[in-house]
Amino acid sequence: MRVWKFGDDIDTDAIIPGRFLIIYDPAELATHAFEGTRDDFAREARKGDIIVGGKNFGCGSSREHAPLALKGAGITVVVARSFARIFYRNCINTGVLPVICPNADTIGEGDTVEIFPDEGYLTANGIRHDIEPVPPFMRKIIAAGGLVEYAHIIKELELCTK
Amino acid sequence: MSATISEKIFSARCAQDVRAGDVMMAPVDAAMIHDITGPLAIDKFVEMGGTTVFDPAKVILLFDHQVPADSIPAAKNHVMMRRFADDQGILNYDVHEGVCHQVAVEKGRVLPGDIVVGSDSHTCTYGAVGAFATGIGSTDMGFALRFGALYFRIPESIRADVSGAFAPRVGAKDLVLSIIGDLGADGATYKAVEFTGSAIEGMDIPGRMTCCNMAIEMGGKAGIVPPDATTRAYLAAIGARTTREEDLTPDDDATYAAWKDYDVTDLAPQVAVPHNVDNVVDVTEVAGTPVNQVFIGSCTNGRYEDFVEAAEVLKDGCFSPDIRVIIVPSSRTEYLKTLRAGLLERFVEAGAIVEGPSCGPCMGGAFGLLAPGEVSLSTSNRNFRGRQGSTEAEVYLCSPATAAASAMSGVITDPREVA
Numbered sequence: 001m002r003v004w005k006f007g008d009d010i011d012t013d014a015i016i017p018g019r020f021l022i023i024y025d026p027a028e029l030a031t032h033a034f035e036g037t038r039d040d041f042a043r044e045a046r047k048g049d050i051i052v053g054g055k056n057f058g059c060g061s062s063r064e065h066a067p068l069a070l071k072g073a074g075i076t077v078v079v080a081r082s083f084a085r086i087f088y089r090n091c092i093n094t095g096v097l098p099v100i101c102p103n104a105d106t107i108g109e110g111d112t113v114e115i116f117p118d119e120g121y122l123t124a125n126g127i128r129h130d131i132e133p134v135p136p137f138m139r140k141i142i143a144a145g146g147l148v149e150y151a152h153i154i155k156e157l158e159l160c161t162k
Numbered sequence: 163m164s165a166t167i168s169e170k171i172f173s174a175r176c177a178q179d180v181r182a183g184d185v186m187m188a189p190v191d192a193a194m195i196h197d198i199t200g201p202l203a204i205d206k207f208v209e210m211g212g213t214t215v216f217d218p219a220k221v222i223l224l225f226d227h228q229v230p231a232d233s234i235p236a237a238k239n240h241v242m243m244r245r246f247a248d249d250q251g252i253l254n255y256d257v258h259e260g261v262c263h264q265v266a267v268e269k270g271r272v273l274p275g276d277i278v279v280g281s282d283s284h285t286c287t288y289g290a291v292g293a294f295a296t297g298i299g300s301t302d303m304g305f306a307l308r309f310g311a312l313y314f315r316i317p318e319s320i321r322a323d324v325s326g327a328f329a330p331r332v333g334a335k336d337l338v339l340s341i342i343g344d345l346g347a348d349g350a351t352y353k354a355v356e357f358t359g360s361a362i363e364g365m366d367i368p369g370r371m372t373c374c375n376m377a378i379e380m381g382g383k384a385g386i387v388p389p390d391a392t393t394r395a396y397l398a399a400i401g402a403r404t405t406r407e408e409d410l411t412p413d414d415d416a417t418y419a420a421w422k423d424y425d426v427t428d429l430a431p432q433v434a435v436p437h438n439v440d441n442v443v444d445v446t447e448v449a450g451t452p453v454n455q456v457f458i459g460s461c462t463n464g465r466y467e468d469f470v471e472a473a474e475v476l477k478d479g480c481f482s483p484d485i486r487v488i489i490v491p492s493s494r495t496e497y498l499k500t501l502r503a504g505l506l507e508r509f510v511e512a513g514a515i516v517e518g519p520s521c522g523p524c525m526g527g528a529f530g531l532l533a534p535g536e537v538s539l540s541t542s543n544r545n546f547r548g549r550q551g552s553t554e555a556e557v558y559l560c561s562p563a564t565a566a567a568s569a570m571s572g573v574i575t576d577p578r579e580v581a
Contacts, residue, residue, distance in 0.1 A: 014547065085383055089302065159311055
């Protein structure tokens with residue numbers, strides 16, 4: 001996987017500026033991903049590339065357009081030291097895997113990265129780094145293929161079950 | 163057992179003892195959608211097999227980001243949502259009523275003890291009336307519309323206990339900016355921020371809305387003020403009734419992730435400097451910075467009380483002819499109050515542009531965009547790079563008083579220095 005490296009506090013306006021929120025198609029959103037912030041991304045991102053950020057990745061807006069734009073660009077994994085709450089959840093719901101890696105800062109652009117979510121680690125240029133496990137209830141959603149698919153397999157909604 | 167406000171709300175709504183860290187499928191008392199994230203939420207609702215929403219009376223639907231429609235795609239999104247409202251029997255506030263967060267509160271659609279979701283990150287504003295309210299994405303919203311429930315991880319809480327009395331020209335916005343500066347843009351990630359203490363108790367609902375609105379700028383899942391006599395008086399005045407009797411006062415011996423004491427007595431007007439919301443300094447540190455545009459409005463500071471503050475600074479003066487001053491009331495109600503008090507006339511006379519209720523330039527969507535190299539001073543909530551137009555522009559955040567003082571001089575100005 002080829003790495004696109006970003007810093008701390010990458011906000012949702014940087015991922016997809018507000019003027020493009022009238023678009024809902026992931027592929028079309030992808031043509032504007034990081035527009036004005038990192039213009040080579042939309043041109044050169046390829047399926048299977050990954051994004052590596054610092055702390056608080058995806059802070060700001062609830063716009064699901066942000067993970068959709070990344071998904072449209074072929075990104076299915078975002079690794080970061082930490083994530084903003086709504087973006088993290090939007091990733092799970094839309095089928096982009098958010099990976100919390102305390103050592104994300106040591107991963108550089110051009111590194112070769114492999115992710116082993118079930119085993120709880122990733123490798124960057126062969127060096128192993130721990131990643132945080134995805135919470136159990138979110139695994140159920142991922143296992144279903146996303147929240148839309150999960151909604152289809154619910155037989156009866158059990159309210160207030162822990 | 164001792165509990166935080168969030169734990170009390172979820173325990174009451176789930177009829178069992180619920181603690182921070184628990185993950186619950188919990189009912190929602192209201193679900194808010196607007197023109198930006200609503201159409202995708204409706205698509206997801208349909209994809210999930212939804213045919214009728216869980217309860218049309220509990221869905222809040224309006225248009226605020228691109229109003230009136232500023233493009234054909236925006237107009238088509240509005241049509242799609244109008245059709246959905248008609249088909250589902252949902253009251254549609256349409257383009258004329260104002261910004262989602264202001265409208266939801268002033269129409270009495272969110273009440274103390276409610277669990278509320280909105281497909282907008284600043285949904286945490288509703289904590290001002292004691293609701294647990296949080297921003298969610300469109301797929302989560304599709305689920306909530308379909309089932310009337312959603313997964314919640316009950317958050318840990320941070321207690322921000324605020325004492326002291328504000329100096330003149332210093333207020334809620336300065337307080338919340340200073341707290342964000344202290345905690346950092348991710349200081350409350352996944353947590354609820356409880357605003358308590360004598361300075362909060364003395365604050366009106368508009369001020370509390372300003373504080374709760376910006377909880378998301380610390381990463382917070384919610385911002386909440388315990389409902390009190392001020393809350394009850396506000397709800398009574400707007401004709402809203404809550405039937406819930408639970409005591410939502412947080413227990414001092416509840417388990418908090420952090421307890422922070424603040425004293426506003428010596429607090430100076432605060433400014434968030436580009437491009438992060440937690441780059442917060444005293445106004446004196448950036449005084450003299452030239453600005454091209456001043457925006458007073460948004461869900462953070464577009465209320466009548468904010469315009470009164472700005473007008474008190476303006477008095478019978480003029481805005482600088484070298485800059486654009488854009489005034490946008492956050493709702494029709496706030497617009498009318500401000501209009502009838504003669505303040506809008508005063509602003510226009512002083513050189514401002516007054517627009518109808520909407521998000522205005524805050525999101526960089528409809529109007530008031532910045533060119534490369536330009537500087538905006540704004541009472542809104544985000545100064546992210548590119549937020550109000552060019553990525554080579556700069557956005558500073560401040561209070562209505564600081565915005566008005568700066569709009570008069572054309573440079574960032576300490577409102578305490580305007581006699």
